Amino acid sequence: MAKEKRIALVTGANKGIGFEVARQLARKGFRVFLGARNREAGRAAAEKLRREGEKERNHEGHDVVTVLQIDVADAASVERAAEEFSRHSDYLDVLVNNAGILLDGDKDVLTATPETLETTLRTNTLGALLVAQAFVPFLKKSGAPRIVNVSSGGGQLAGGADGWAPAYCISKTALNGVTAQLATALPKFAVNSVCPGWVRTDMGGPNATRSVGEGATGIVWLAADAPQDQTSKFFRDRKVIPW
Numbered sequence: 001m002a003k004e005k006r007i008a009l010v011t012g013a014n015k016g017i018g019f020e021v022a023r024q025l026a027r028k029g030f031r032v033f034l035g036a037r038n039r040e041a042g043r044a045a046a047e048k049l050r051r052e053g054e055k056e057r058n059h060e061g062h063d064v065v066t067v068l069q070i071d072v073a074d075a076a077s078v079e080r081a082a083e084e085f086s087r088h089s090d091y092l093d094v095l096v097n098n099a100g101i102l103l104d105g106d107k108d109v110l111t112a113t114p115e116t117l118e119t120t121l122r123t124n125t126l127g128a129l130l131v132a133q134a135f136v137p138f139l140k141k142s143g144a145p146r147i148v149n150v151s152s153g154g155g156q157l158a159g160g161a162d163g164w165a166p167a168y169c170i171s172k173t174a175l176n177g178v179t180a181q182l183a184t185a186l187p188k189f190a191v192n193s194v195c196p197g198w199v200r201t202d203m204g205g206p207n208a209t210r211s212v213g214e215g216a217t218g219i220v221w222l223a224a225d226a227p228q229d230q231t232s233k234f235f236r237d238r239k240v241i242p243w
């Protein structure tokens with residue numbers, strides 16, 4: 001069933017790649033729920049997008065972005081967010097699981113602590129699954145439901161692990177596993193993982209090779225424009241890559 005305005009939820013959208021994905025989706029005409037674990041940070045980000053929309057004389061700018069407080073590492077927060085979302089809409093077209101953390105930098109796996117592993121997996125892997133579980137009932141009401149999991153080339157094992165940031169990389173390999181499992185459980189959905197490349201954000205640092213605009217492009221393509229029958233895949237720059 002065709003709906004009037006496509007709706008997207010982007011987690012971790014108060015800054016970095018998530019913010020840029022929210023911006024690009026709003027420009028494409030989506031109504032965007034801007035997920036942020038800190039409501040004030042979410043409000044400031046939404047206000048920035050609204051001001052930009054006004055400058056571009058997009059009079060819908062006021063209505064197209066809604067802040068949704070959601071801490072993906074906290075099951076109760078995810079449940080509350082789904083409840084809050086239900087007061088705005090009964091359907092969702094696109095979920096972008098973007099929220100992520102990188103705690104372990106240059107440590108190797110022999111010195112990775114259980115705390116780092118647990119915290120990282122809880123956010124980057126379990127968080128994405130919990131949000132998907134909570135929002136699938138809304139996505140099922142979309143004519144073309146999509147889940148985009150923002151993963152990382154660091155999670156690729158096709159060429160072996162390079163040893164950098166093991167907890168982060170393990171969490172992204174496992175996130176690709178979550179993608180494959182969700183795709184099987186949801187045959188009418190497009191469920192894919194995507195690597196944005198190395199992007200200049202707080203996480204990526206100033207020396208990264210890509211701007212946030214470049215990093216967000218492949219995510220937005222999967223969220224809005226990729227063929228609906230592409231599912232259970234890992235993409236970078238609109239091309240399937242191994243994992």
Ligand SMILES: NC(=O)c1ccc[n+]([C@@H]2O[C@H](COP(=O)([O-])OP(=O)(O)OC[C@H]3O[C@@H](n4cnc5c(N)ncnc54)[C@H](OP(=O)(O)O)[C@@H]3O)[C@@H](O)[C@H]2O)c1
Binds near residue numbers: 098101127150195205
């Ligand atoms: N930058 C890169 O080079 C790169 C490369 C490959 C993949 N990625 C992936 O791209 C995604 C975005 O990364 P980024 O570079 O934009 O990082 P970033 O600038 O550090 O932003 C991360 C975002 O995730 C949010 N977040 C963290 N934990 C959260 C939680 N428990 N609940 C809700 N939100 C949470 C942060 O919120 P706060 O502001 O509250 O901390 C922030 O909004 C991540 O999944 C990352 O792994 C990035």
